[in-house]
Amino acid sequence: xxxxxxxxxxxxxxxxxxxxxxxxxxxxxxxxxxxxxxxxxxxxxxxxxxxxxxxxxxxxxxxxxxxxxxxxxxxxxxxxxxxxxxxxxxxxxxxxxxxxxxxxxxxxxxxxxxxxxxxxxxxxxxxxxxxxxxxxxxxxxxxxxxxxxxxxxxxxxxxxxxxxxxxxxxxxxxxxxxxxxxxxxxxxxxxxxxxxxxxxxxxxxxxxxxxxxxxxxxxxxxxxxxxxxxxxxxxxxxxxxxxxxxxxxxxxxxxxxxxxxxxxxxxxxxxxxxxxxxxxxxxxxxxxxxxxxxxxxxxxxxxxxxxxxxxxxxxxxxxxxxxxxxxxxxxxxxxxxxxxxxxxxxxxxxxxxxxxxxxxxxxxxxxxxxxxxxxxxxxxxxxxxxxxxxxxxxxxxxxxxxxxxxxxxxxxxxxxxxxxxxxxxxxxxxxxxxxxxxxxxxxxxxxxxxxxxxxxxxxxxxxxxxxxxxxxxxxxxxxxxxxxxxxxxxxxxxxxxxxxxxxxxxxxxxxxxxxxxxxxxxxxxxxxxxxxxxxxxxxxxxxxxxxxxxxxxxxxxxxxxxxxxxxxxxxx
Amino acid sequence: xxxxxxxxxxxxxxxxxxxxxxxxxxxxxxxxxxxxxxxxxxxxxxxxxxxxxxxxxxxxxxxxxxxxxxxxxxxxxxxxxxxxxxxxxxxxxxxxxxxxxxxxxxxxxxxxxxxxxxxxxxxxxxxxxxxxxxxxxxxxxxxxxxxxxxxxxxxxxxxxxxxxxxxxxxxxxxxxxxxxxxxxxxxxxxxxxxxxxxxxxxxxxxxxxxxxxxxxxxxxxxxxxxxxxxxxxxxxxxxxxxxxxxxxxxxxxxxxxxxxxxxxxxxxxxxxxxxxxxxxxxxxxxxxxxxxxxxxxxxxxx
Numbered sequence: 001x002x003x004x005x006x007x008x009x010x011x012x013x014x015x016x017x018x019x020x021x022x023x024x025x026x027x028x029x030x031x032x033x034x035x036x037x038x039x040x041x042x043x044x045x046x047x048x049x050x051x052x053x054x055x056x057x058x059x060x061x062x063x064x065x066x067x068x069x070x071x072x073x074x075x076x077x078x079x080x081x082x083x084x085x086x087x088x089x090x091x092x093x094x095x096x097x098x099x100x101x102x103x104x105x106x107x108x109x110x111x112x113x114x115x116x117x118x119x120x121x122x123x124x125x126x127x128x129x130x131x132x133x134x135x136x137x138x139x140x141x142x143x144x145x146x147x148x149x150x151x152x153x154x155x156x157x158x159x160x161x162x163x164x165x166x167x168x169x170x171x172x173x174x175x176x177x178x179x180x181x182x183x184x185x186x187x188x189x190x191x192x193x194x195x196x197x198x199x200x201x202x203x204x205x206x207x208x209x210x211x212x213x214x215x216x217x218x219x220x221x222x223x224x225x226x227x228x229x230x231x232x233x234x235x236x237x238x239x240x241x242x243x244x245x246x247x248x249x250x251x252x253x254x255x256x257x258x259x260x261x262x263x264x265x266x267x268x269x270x271x272x273x274x275x276x277x278x279x280x281x282x283x284x285x286x287x288x289x290x291x292x293x294x295x296x297x298x299x300x301x302x303x304x305x306x307x308x309x310x311x312x313x314x315x316x317x318x319x320x321x322x323x324x325x326x327x328x329x330x331x332x333x334x335x336x337x338x339x340x341x342x343x344x345x346x347x348x349x350x351x352x353x354x355x356x357x358x359x360x361x362x363x364x365x366x367x368x369x370x371x372x373x374x375x376x377x378x379x380x381x382x383x384x385x386x387x388x389x390x391x392x393x394x395x396x397x398x399x400x401x402x403x404x405x406x407x408x409x410x411x412x413x414x415x416x417x418x419x420x421x422x423x424x425x426x427x428x429x430x431x432x433x434x435x436x437x438x439x440x441x442x443x444x445x446x447x448x449x450x451x452x453x454x455x456x457x458x459x460x461x462x463x464x465x466x467x468x469x470x471x472x473x474x475x476x477x478x479x480x481x482x483x484x485x486x487x488x489x490x491x492x493x494x495x496x497x498x499x500x501x502x503x504x505x506x507x508x509x510x511x512x513x514x515x516x517x518x519x520x521x522x523x524x525x526x527x528x529x530x531x532x533x534x535x536x537x538x539x540x541x542x543x544x545x546x547x548x549x550x551x552x553x554x555x556x557x558x559x560x561x562x563x564x565x566x567x568x569x570x571x572x
Numbered sequence: 573x574x575x576x577x578x579x580x581x582x583x584x585x586x587x588x589x590x591x592x593x594x595x596x597x598x599x600x601x602x603x604x605x606x607x608x609x610x611x612x613x614x615x616x617x618x619x620x621x622x623x624x625x626x627x628x629x630x631x632x633x634x635x636x637x638x639x640x641x642x643x644x645x646x647x648x649x650x651x652x653x654x655x656x657x658x659x660x661x662x663x664x665x666x667x668x669x670x671x672x673x674x675x676x677x678x679x680x681x682x683x684x685x686x687x688x689x690x691x692x693x694x695x696x697x698x699x700x701x702x703x704x705x706x707x708x709x710x711x712x713x714x715x716x717x718x719x720x721x722x723x724x725x726x727x728x729x730x731x732x733x734x735x736x737x738x739x740x741x742x743x744x745x746x747x748x749x750x751x752x753x754x755x756x757x758x759x760x761x762x763x764x765x766x767x768x769x770x771x772x773x774x775x776x777x778x779x780x781x782x783x784x785x786x787x788x789x790x791x792x793x794x795x796x797x798x799x800x801x802x803x804x805x806x807x808x809x810x811x812x813x814x815x816x817x818x819x820x821x822x823x824x825x826x827x828x829x830x831x832x833x834x835x836x837x838x839x840x841x842x843x844x845x846x847x848x849x850x851x852x853x854x855x856x857x858x859x860x861x862x863x864x865x866x867x868x869x870x871x872x873x874x
Contacts, residue, residue: 167588180589187585191578198574454789455804456818460761475761476786492763497755499763506760 025053037218038271045215052104052219056226059100060093067092087237090259094189094234097226101196104223141217142277143200143224145270151262152193153282154289155232158254159190161293162239182241189238193231200224221272229266233259344371344386362398365405368568370421372399372408383408383421392424402438403485403529407465409438409445416445418465427467434458436490436503437483441465444483444490444503451477462503473506482526482535484549491535491549495520498552514547516554528567536567613685617667619644623653639672641682651680662702662711669724671702671711679711679724692729694720701740703748706795710773712748714740721748721773730775739788742832744797747772751788762786768813770797783816792830792839801830801839801852808841808850822855824848 033049034041041049067088075083144152166183200220205213236254344364362381363372372383380393396410396417408419415430418438429445436444441464448458460475481492481501489509492499500509514520516539524537524547535547537554544557621641638650639661651672653659659673670680673696676689690711697716704711711722719732719740740750747770756765766785770778787802787809794800800811807823808830826844834840837853840860847860 170588177589184585184589188582191582195575195578451786451805453805454802454809455786455806456809456821457761457784457786473760476763478786479763494763497763501761506762508757508763511755511757511763 025050025057029053029057033218033222036267036269037222038269039215039218040211042211044209044211048212048215049219052222055104056097056100056223059103060096063096063099064089064093066095086259090230090237091234094230097230098189098192098196101200101223101227141201141272142275143197143217143221143272144228144277145225145265145268146278146281147265147268148225148228148270149277150281150285151232151265152197152228153286155228155236156190156194157286157289158293159186159235159239161290161297162236162242163187163190165297166239166242179242182238186235186238186242189231189235193227193235196227197224200227217272221270225266225270229262233262362566363401364566364568365401365408366403366568367405370401370405370408372401372410381410383419392419392421394419398435400435400438402440404440406440407438409435409443411435416443416463418443418463418467420465427465429461429463429467429469432461434477436460436481437487439483439485439487442470442483442487442503444487446475446477448477450480453478460503460506471504473504475506480523480525484535485529485532489532491526493523493526493537495523498547498549500549512552514554515552516545517556518554527565614641614643614647614649614682616643616645616647616683618642618649618663618670618682619667621661621663621670623661639670641670643667659696660700660702662704664704664708665706666708669704669708671704671713673700677702677713690722691727703740703743705743705748705773706745710743710748712740712743714738714750719748719750719771721771721775723773730773732771732775741791741800742793744770744793745795746770746797747778749791749793749797749800751783751791753785753788759785768800768816781813781816783811783813784818787811787818790829792832794833795836799852801833801841801850803827803830803841808839808852810852820852822850822852824850824857 030041030046030049030053033039033053039045039049067090068084070092071083071085071088074088075085142149163183163186166179170180200223203220205216207213236258240251240254362374364370368386370383370385372381374380374397375382375393378393381396381399383392383394383399385391394410394417396412399408399410401408406421408421410417410419411433412428415428416432416435417426417428419426429443431447432445433449434446436446438444443463443465445461445463446458447461448455455477457474458477459472461472462470464470479492480494481490483489483503484491484500487503490501490503492501493514496514497511498514499511501507502509514524518539520539522540524539524545526535526537526547527544528536530536530546533549535549536557537545537547539545539554545554546557547554618641621639623639637653639653641649641651641663643649644667651661651670653661653672662671663669668681668683670682671690672678672680677694677696678687678689680687690713694713694715695718701714702711703713709724711724713720713722714734717734717736719734719738721730721732723729734750735752735754738750738752740748742749749768749770751766751768753764753766755763759765762785764785766783766788768781768783768788768791770780772778783800787800787804789802791800791802791811793813798813800813802809802811802818804821804827807821807825807827809818810820810822811817812819824841824843828842828844831840831842831847834849837851839850839852841848841850848857849860850857
């Protein structure tokens with residue numbers, strides 16, 4: 001890194017000094033100006049153009065060199081790498097453009113320093129108050145080519161939407177100080193470009209020979225073109241750094257194509273003429289740009305939920321597990337949308353057997369024939385019977401199926417609801433806030449949610465399927481507990497110890513260390529059951545293990561599953 | 573007119589930039605005001621001290637390996653901390669003494685800069701805890717399975733054997749309080765039992781009270797030793813240390829920990845939004861401006 005800096009910094013310094021002090025204007029550059037502005041260079045106006053090119057070259061080159069230095073030093077000091085960042089190069093160059101134009105208001109050859117004549121009518125207006133040289137108002141002269149004019153309007157609209165979005169975000173959430181500064185810089189550039197363009201149009205020209213007046217108009221047209229194209233790119237880039245969420249298509253559009261478009265249209269030949277600048281195309285372009293940018297910055301809308309059997313119901317039960325998968329689709333418009341699917345896998349099928357949009361279902365019944373999930377649109381809790389496709393909707397959360405799939409329990413703000421999925425009959429048990437487990441004739445729950453640490457006692461409650469409370473005992477709400485199939489025991493896990501507890505009395509029945517090949521730093525999570533003595537547990541990441549409750553031994557399974565997978569049957 | 577409007581817009585934007593509507597918290601690990609190294613003496617008692625919450629591979633080690641001290645006059649100081657070590661810092665309640673590890677456990681008189689090693693030497697281990705008594709006469713130092721109580725006036729030391737997982741919570745007017753948690757099958761619905769023990773400066777056990785194990789993680793003991801405040805996710809639980817029962821709970825949104833009692837009825841707590849003082853008599857809270865970027869607030873908050 002040090003070697004690159006040793007080479008680059010003197011090089012950048014030399015470039016800066018050379019660009020800033022070299023006063024030569026090559027014939028090619030003069031010719032390019034004449035071509036772009038369609039201006040015949042004659043002895044009468046040649047010096048005027050040369051002086052303009054010399055001045056702008058000095059400022060723009062100085063800005064470019066400054067941007068180059070910032071880019072290299074920034075990359076070296078902040079990331080320890082060598083970097084040439086187009087953002088800094090372009091921004092530095094455009095800072096030079098702005099400074100050059102600001103200076104030009106005082107130094108350009110044919111500028112009349114008196115107050116400009118008002119009004120938009122185009123005429124080489126003579127001011128009766130002045131003697132020599134007499135000012136000429138430029139109002140009405142078209143300094144921008146139609147393409148650049150539209151580009152300028154669109155850039156202002158893009159930047160306005162981005163700036164507005166960041167300001168809006170700042171009142172509804174956090175916008176980092178750096179993002180505010182970038183947004184402020186974008187506003188400064190937008191105002192500076194607008195202001196300088198206005199001055200180019202309104203500043204009067206001293207009445208001189210036709211060749212020199214034509215040269216001055218060409219010079220101003222060139223300045224206006226550069227301000228509009230370069231400024232358009234820089235203001236949008238700065239505004240994009242304000243942190244607005246811009247979709248990938250938007251980010252790609254403004255990355256490389258946008259400056260290339262600006263470069264192309266800004267260097268096309270154009271003769272500033274007396275044609276009136278039509279306002280309708282500009283307004284339409286700005287409106288379209290604003291609408292497009294609003295579209296780019298809108299949050300991605302969730303897709304509707306619709307369960308779709310992949311294999312037309314011909315799959316084999318039971319379901320092994322359900323999990324979330326993600327894919328990205330690209331519409332004809334180029335807009336990319338991220339989809340969340342949940343898929344069901346079967347013990348007998350390698351391919352997923354069922355899928356629906358949304359995040360993974362919250363529960364799968366023990367026989368693998370029912371899943372419960374939250375509908376992304378209605379936010380209702382949906383119980384879906386996979387074979388028939390029948391659904392039932394509830395207002396609730398945290399669903400738990402009984403092992404025989406005949407009952408579904410879930411929580412509401414009022415308490416626990418227990419639904420007989422056969423008859424549809426439900427009972428409510430108020431005051432319960434956590435479901436420990438559900439068995440054929442027993443529900444185990446607590447009166448408060450599980451707490452991470454530091455919490456007063458809750459009550460462990462057992463109920464029958466009619467909602468009648470059978471027992472209540474004090475319970476530590478920080479415990480990780482699951483009801484063992486059969487309903488006679490709770491399995492309570494800590495990072496290294498396996499405990500069984502009587503759900504009716506809270507008494508500890510058994511306590512033994514967990515013999516795991518992995519060090520246990522966190523509490524293993526029970527995902528399902530193979531039988532009453534073997535629990536499917538997740539110790540870390542995607543790995544699944546089988547815990548033998550009699551011996552405490554842990555055996556790793558070949559199956560892996562993501563964190564949100566839920567299981568109906570233990571995979572083997 | 574257009575120029576005036578542009579200037580007005582720029583002024584409004586500048587105001588927007590410099591006065592964020594939703595002020596972000598200070599960057600982690602960066603003191604909120606310039607701090608200077610405490611080489612000789614502080615200008616006054618220290619209000620509180622903290623260790624910055626740093627991400628080791630991101631933040632500047634020079635800033636992270638320091639104890640930051642904030643004086644009651646608002647001035648900030650820092651003391652060097654051994655790189656990579658997480659030894660504790662204790663500040664006396666009157667803000668004039670600091671105890672911390674260099675090579676040895678030392679006590680620094682903050683107002684005159686004099687540093688004295690604690691002798692006989694106290695060995696170090698992970699999870700050391702240091703606590704000054706309310707009258708600044710004793711320093712309790714738990715290191716491994718040993719609690720050492722040093723009389724700062726006479727230099728006498730009393731050593732008490734404690735459990736390796738015992739937690740030192742604070743001092744009452746009579747002695748230092750610690751809790752011992754062990755597996756137990758005796759309490760229905762619980763896997764552990766916790767005893768709270770008060771040990772006098774001479775190393776004698778003054779009392780032992782069973783308390784709920786699920787409320788024993790981070791206790792703040794009242795000066796009279798009658799009540800312990802325990803932080804729950806839903807609020808502050810008050811445990812009667814005579815009966816060992818939780819008697820009341822006070823709703824404190826975003827509660828993270830109970831720091832210490834500031835008198836008979838006020839408890840300083842740390843929440844997700846900063847520090848609050850909870851009046852346990854009325855249940856009211858009011859903000860306490862202290863170390864929003866702290867990982868660990870040491871003692872000495874008056």
